[in-house]
Amino acid sequence: MAKKMIEKHKKATRIFHWLHLITFIIMLWTGLSLFYPAMNVMGLTFGSLRNAAFLHKYLGFFYLLLPLAYAVFNFNLFSKFIKLISTFTPEDKKWMKVFGGYLAPLIKAKDVPPQGKINAGQKLLGWIIIVFSLCLGLTGSMMFFYASFPGYLIQIVIIVHVFCGTFLGSAIIVHFYLGAVNPSSRKELGTMLGNGMIDEEYVVKHNALWYEELKK
Amino acid sequence: MDRVAYMFDSSKCMGCRGCQSVCKEWNDQKTDPTTFNGFYTNPPTLNPHTRMIINFYDDFTEKQNFNFLKYQCFHCGEPACVKACPSGALFQAENGIVAFDINKCIACGYCHSACPFGIPQIGKVINKCDMCYSRVMEGSKSDETATPACVKACLGGALYFGKRDDLVKQGKEKVEILKKEGYAEANLYGENILGGLGVLSILKYEPEKYGLPKDPVFPVNTLIWKNIMHPLGLVMLGGAAGLVFLHRILQTGNKGGDQ
Numbered sequence: 001m002a003k004k005m006i007e008k009h010k011k012a013t014r015i016f017h018w019l020h021l022i023t024f025i026i027m028l029w030t031g032l033s034l035f036y037p038a039m040n041v042m043g044l045t046f047g048s049l050r051n052a053a054f055l056h057k058y059l060g061f062f063y064l065l066l067p068l069a070y071a072v073f074n075f076n077l078f079s080k081f082i083k084l085i086s087t088f089t090p091e092d093k094k095w096m097k098v099f100g101g102y103l104a105p106l107i108k109a110k111d112v113p114p115q116g117k118i119n120a121g122q123k124l125l126g127w128i129i130i131v132f133s134l135c136l137g138l139t140g141s142m143m144f145f146y147a148s149f150p151g152y153l154i155q156i157v158i159i160v161h162v163f164c165g166t167f168l169g170s171a172i173i174v175h176f177y178l179g180a181v182n183p184s185s186r187k188e189l190g191t192m193l194g195n196g197m198i199d200e201e202y203v204v205k206h207n208a209l210w211y212e213e214l215k216k
Numbered sequence: 217m218d219r220v221a222y223m224f225d226s227s228k229c230m231g232c233r234g235c236q237s238v239c240k241e242w243n244d245q246k247t248d249p250t251t252f253n254g255f256y257t258n259p260p261t262l263n264p265h266t267r268m269i270i271n272f273y274d275d276f277t278e279k280q281n282f283n284f285l286k287y288q289c290f291h292c293g294e295p296a297c298v299k300a301c302p303s304g305a306l307f308q309a310e311n312g313i314v315a316f317d318i319n320k321c322i323a324c325g326y327c328h329s330a331c332p333f334g335i336p337q338i339g340k341v342i343n344k345c346d347m348c349y350s351r352v353m354e355g356s357k358s359d360e361t362a363t364p365a366c367v368k369a370c371l372g373g374a375l376y377f378g379k380r381d382d383l384v385k386q387g388k389e390k391v392e393i394l395k396k397e398g399y400a401e402a403n404l405y406g407e408n409i410l411g412g413l414g415v416l417s418i419l420k421y422e423p424e425k426y427g428l429p430k431d432p433v434f435p436v437n438t439l440i441w442k443n444i445m446h447p448l449g450l451v452m453l454g455g456a457a458g459l460v461f462l463h464r465i466l467q468t469g470n471k472g473g474d475q
Binding site: 034035036037040049050052053054102143146147149151152154155156158159162163165166167169170171173174177181182183 | 302303304320321322323324325326328329330331332334435437438440441445446448449450452453455456457459460463464467
């Protein structure tokens with residue numbers, strides 16, 4: 001008997017996620033090649049460090065404009081998502097306390113509180129990505145037009161930029177691991193990078209509240 | 217190797233701008249048409265194809281008289297631009313010259329922002345005074361091809377080139393003479409600031425009047441960026457990667473059941 005499948009992410013969302021994912025990886029890769037002199041060689045993947053810097057500067061605008069375009073053309077999906085990550089329920093608080101049971105040997109969780117379509121960790125990550133990306137975009141734009149600002153301001157902006165960049169990079173490493181590698185949650189990969197479908201059994205276990213909602 | 221330097225004596229400069237034109241000529245830089253915005257400095261500021269300018273000042277005294285400042289990279293003893301450069305294009309040579317390799321430059325502009333004077337200009341690549349690095353390193357002493365082009369060209373004898381220690385001594389003597397002549401504010405700019413500048417200026421008036429910062433310091437933000445943010449970034453990225461790696465190892469054999 002074939003498992004009953006549920007669509008978790010719409011096509012527009014999946015395309016947007018793919019594009020933003022590729023952009024982010026290129027930005028992180030070229031960014032690191034510029035940040036650490038020892039990693040300068042990473043820039044050679046684009047021919048030379050100068051090309052990497054050029055790509056980093058101009059692709060940055062695309063990185064900012066892409067979510068904007070998504071928000072404008074798929075306003076319904078976007079506002080639903082923002083509403084979803086803006087509501088922290090008491091269950092979410094409990095979830096955060098046990099880290100969703102993902103740190104099983106460290107923090108034991110008998111019952112992981114039931115979650116909605118996305119869990120508290122994903123909500124938090126949503127905000128981290130939005131806030132840090134905006135920070136990166138603002139500081140990056142200032143660094144692009146560095147000649148229009150006093151030197152000391154650009155020096156501070158560079159510090160903010162490299163902090164946001166490395167922090168977001170670290171967050172994405174964890175995001176990728178939980179979504180694609182970790183045995184108990186890697187099925188999630190297909191919902192974003194595949195056809196968007198996930199089997200019912202998984203939803204019952206991981207997104208119980210959302211399942212209730214769907215049944216209605 | 218002894219630090220080399222050149223010294224500009226503003227009391228001898230007559231504003232002919234011979235140094236400025238010979239700088240363009242030797243370094244093969246594009247020239248600009250003259251503009252006039254109410255003052256004689258031309259071009260009005262440094263730009264990506266102008267490494268040095270003579271600044272004109274006519275408002276220091278009530279009775280009108282001209283004062284000049286040769287304005288270009290000052291070749292700091294502790295150059296912030298070299299620290300900030302992410303690609304290794306900027307470097308400080310053994311003899312103290314802060315020079316660059318345009319082939320390595322990625323035009324990020326960090327040097328411009330890190331410089332206490334905001335000197336480096338970036339067009340397609342960086343441009344700034346390199347004290348005629350190729351001349352100093354490879355020229356010959358006998359026909360003065362080992363001195364920077366501007367120093368060789370100076371008609372008024374306002375520019376000196378040599379070992380920095382000698383020039384500092386010479387400059388201090390000149391300042392004493394100027395003080396005796398009645399210029400109470402006379403000073404030698406760049407003796408000790410920023411690790412000792414490689415371009416010394418004998419000024420008749422306070423540095424601020426010439427638009428120079430009196431006590432510029434190495435930008436602390438550049439130190440935070442390079443000495444704190446670099447390891448912090450590695451800790452965060454490495455920490456995240458290590459955490460998930462460890463987590464995966466602890467989950468070996470888990471085929472997707474409960475956790």
